[in-house]
Amino acid sequence: MGSDDRACTGHGRGHLRARPRFRRFARGARGGTRDLSASADNRHRGGHATAQSGVEPGGCAGTSGRWRPRDMVTEFQPEGACVAASVRGAERRTTKGVRVTDSIASALIQGSQNRSGNDPIFSLNAEAASRSAAGESILNATLGVLMNDAGKLAVMPSVSEALQRVPLERAAAYSPIAGAAGFLSATISDLFDDGPLAAQSISAATPGGTGAIHHAVVNFLEPGQSALTSSYYWGPYGVITGHSGRGVDTFHMFGEDGRLDLDAMAIGIDRHIDQQGRALLLLNFPCHNPTGYSLDESEWVGVAEVIRMAGERAPVATVLDCAYLRFQDPESDHWLHAIETMLESGTVLVAWTASKTFAQYGARIGALIAMHRDADERVRLTNALSYSCRATWSNCNHLGQLAIAELLTDPDLKGRADSERDGLIEMLRGRVAVFNEGAAAAGLDLPRYEGGFFVAVFTPDGEETAEAMRAEGVYVVPMEGAVRVALCATPEAQVPRIVEALRIGVAAAAS
Numbered sequence: 001m002g003s004d005d006r007a008c009t010g011h012g013r014g015h016l017r018a019r020p021r022f023r024r025f026a027r028g029a030r031g032g033t034r035d036l037s038a039s040a041d042n043r044h045r046g047g048h049a050t051a052q053s054g055v056e057p058g059g060c061a062g063t064s065g066r067w068r069p070r071d072m073v074t075e076f077q078p079e080g081a082c083v084a085a086s087v088r089g090a091e092r093r094t095t096k097g098v099r100v101t102d103s104i105a106s107a108l109i110q111g112s113q114n115r116s117g118n119d120p121i122f123s124l125n126a127e128a129a130s131r132s133a134a135g136e137s138i139l140n141a142t143l144g145v146l147m148n149d150a151g152k153l154a155v156m157p158s159v160s161e162a163l164q165r166v167p168l169e170r171a172a173a174y175s176p177i178a179g180a181a182g183f184l185s186a187t188i189s190d191l192f193d194d195g196p197l198a199a200q201s202i203s204a205a206t207p208g209g210t211g212a213i214h215h216a217v218v219n220f221l222e223p224g225q226s227a228l229t230s231s232y233y234w235g236p237y238g239v240i241t242g243h244s245g246r247g248v249d250t251f252h253m254f255g256e257d258g259r260l261d262l263d264a265m266a267i268g269i270d271r272h273i274d275q276q277g278r279a280l281l282l283l284n285f286p287c288h289n290p291t292g293y294s295l296d297e298s299e300w301v302g303v304a305e306v307i308r309m310a311g312e313r314a315p316v317a318t319v320l321d322c323a324y325l326r327f328q329d330p331e332s333d334h335w336l337h338a339i340e341t342m343l344e345s346g347t348v349l350v351a352w353t354a355s356k357t358f359a360q361y362g363a364r365i366g367a368l369i370a371m372h373r374d375a376d377e378r379v380r381l382t383n384a385l386s387y388s389c390r391a392t393w394s395n396c397n398h399l400g401q402l403a404i405a406e407l408l409t410d411p412d413l414k415g416r417a418d419s420e421r422d423g424l425i426e427m428l429r430g431r432v433a434v435f436n437e438g439a440a441a442a443g444l445d446l447p448r449y450e451g452g453f454f455v456a457v458f459t460p461d462g463e464e465t466a467e468a469m470r471a472e473g474v475y476v477v478p479m480e481g482a483v484r485v486a487l488c489a490t491p492e493a494q495v496p497r498i499v500e501a502l503r504i505g506v507a508a509a510a511s
Contacts, residue, residue: 121235121477128475139474139494139501141486144289144453145361146424149491154424158416159358162403171399178386179205179367183401186408187352187367191322197339202378203352203369204385205396209323212351212368213282214240215388220280220317220347221246228268229282230260232456232479234289234321237282248282253291258447260295262302269306273314280317281307286332287324287452290477290484294450300334304341311345318342321351324452327425339371347372347381354404356453358417359424365400428453431487431495438499444506453488457502465505474501 106113121142128140146154178184184203192198206212217227217240226247229237233250241248251268255261265281272279283303286294295303310316320335342348353366370381389395407417432451439446445458459465462478469476469483474497477484483505490498 119235124475124477131473137473139490139497141490141498142475142477143489144356144486146356146359146428146453146488147491149427149493151491154359154427156359156417156420156424158413158420159360159403159407162406162410162413163399165406166399166402170402173398175205175395175398175401177389177395178382179203179389179396180398180401180405182409183405184367186405188369190408191350191352191369192336197336197371200343200373200378201369201371202382202385203367204382204389205401206366206368206389207364207393207396208355208366209321209351209353210236210240210366211364211393211396212349212353212366213237213319213321214244214392215368215385216280216282216317216319216349216351217241217246218244218388219384220278220349222276225276225278225280226272227280227282228265228272229284230265230288232288232291232482233282234284253293254447260293260299260303262299262306265303266306266310269310269316270313273310273316278315278317279310280319282319282321284321284323286322286328286335287454289323289452290454290456290479291447291482292449292452292455293447294328294332294452295334297334300338301341304338307342308345311342316346317349318346319349319351323351323353323356326357326421327428327452329450343371343373347377354400357421358404358407360400360404363397363400363404365397365404425451427492428488431490431492434492434495435485435487435499438496439502442499442503444499444502453486455485455487456482457485457506458482459506459509461509464509465502468505468508469501472501472504474498476502476505 124142125140128138128142132138132140148154183205187203188198188201192201204215206215213236221227221241223245224247226249227237227241228249228251230253231250232253233248238248249268249272251264252261253264255264269279269281288294307316307318320339339348348371350369350371351366352369354363355361355366368385370378370385372378372381407413429451432449432455435455436449439457446455449455456479457465459482462480462483465483466476466478476486476498483502485498485502487495
């Protein structure tokens with residue numbers, strides 16, 4: 001996202017004082033545009049915030065009382081003077097007694113100076129873990145990992161067996177650049193079996209779904225252009241696009257009826273086509289992160305028609321981020337029919353990941369599956385994605401690819417993996433049912449929630465709500481106008497506690 005504020009400010013009579021960096025989440029109405037993980041700009045006491053481009057490194061903001069980043073140099077300066085974050089001054093005297101300053105400048109490019117080295121969600125998780133280790137009763141609903149009802153990471157024994165089956169010499173060898181052939185074909189079959197969509201698909205291995213999003217961004221947007229997504233979205237979209245010289249733009253997610261705002265999406269796509277000559281749409285359905293929302297049949301039909309019509313005007317690529325696909329209603333295949341409509345005039349990309357499907361978050365195994373009706377275009381897609389693989393991570397985790405391929409194709413392993421996953425899904429559905437009942441009784445405002453790792457609860461102020469909940473020992477992730485609750489990490493017996501903390505937190509924000 002945007003770079004941190006790099007200005008520095010004089011305070012009082014010739015004194016420069018370092019202030020701690022802090023994070024705030026802006027207040028906003030339902031459907032606001034703040035992402036999950038971008039920190040707020042450092043702000044003047046008077047309320048002014050630096051724009052995303054910020055003050056140029058080495059510039060001085062005067063004496064306005066701006067908070068100073070904690071990693072800047074703290075030293076006395078004459079009144080009105082300014083010390084840049086990239087320079088550390090060391091005074092010395094020459095043999096003639098003339099005072100000079102030796103400065104060692106940072107070799108980092110301007111855009112990399114003063115970046116945050118951590119993700120806010122992981123920072124909240126660390127704080128919760130620290131309080132728990134100190135003996136407090138803490139309920140941590142921040143991270144998107146599935147925990148069992150004993151509070152331990154849920155794992156699948158079949159996955160461990162598949163990893164152990166891979167011969168060491170095969171695991172140690174380089175993977176082909178675009179990925180192991182058996183893995184690539186297995187990911188396509190996992191989505192489409194041997195149907196007509198499979199014949200129109202190619203695949204490239206990526207380090208998780210994050211790598212898949214990266215490949216979509218750098219291959220379907222020129223530098224300086226932006227992807228389009230809903231106003232509530234997974235924070236790393238902004239980091240991935242920003243780091244690659246692109247951006248992210250949003251459309252209002254929910255209409256007055258609480259459903260996906262198709263008109264806003266259509267307007268956003270048209271705006272991108274008019275401004276950029278193309279559009280890249282990021283849709284995180286089903287089981288949207290962070291809201292938990294899944295599209296119904298009529299919404300998928302509407303989305304597909306909007307994309308089909310836009311594709312007749314200009315090149316349009318649509319990414320379906322399917323990280324939580326296996327946690328939706330198993331009878332819901334409306335998205336497959338929607339893809340067929342989208343392909344009438346454009347390219348469809350699916351970000352596939354083993355992280356959630358096989359509870360293997362650390363293995364970093366994923367794929368970007370690209371679909372197009374034209375065979376020559378599929379060749380170009382294959383070459384483009386393979387080139388990007390070589391230009392970034394070169395080769396993905398070979399052990400993980402080989403093991404996941406076995407889990408997707410070996411009848412015995414696949415059957416056991418499916419059964420184990422079904423057990424995890426039922427466990428999560430139990431939590432969802434308890435949460436929905438409790439949330440309704442408490443009068444909480446939330447989107448339609450039928451399953452998935454997360455749910456959002458709307459509130460007048462996400463930061464104030466999260467702060468009040470932390471006072472109750474409950475950790476959630478603040479957003480603009482909402483908080484994200486990771487039911488995936490919440491034992492069923494603890495769901496009533498989280499509902500009560502949400503009630504207290506929303507009331508605190510409303511007072």
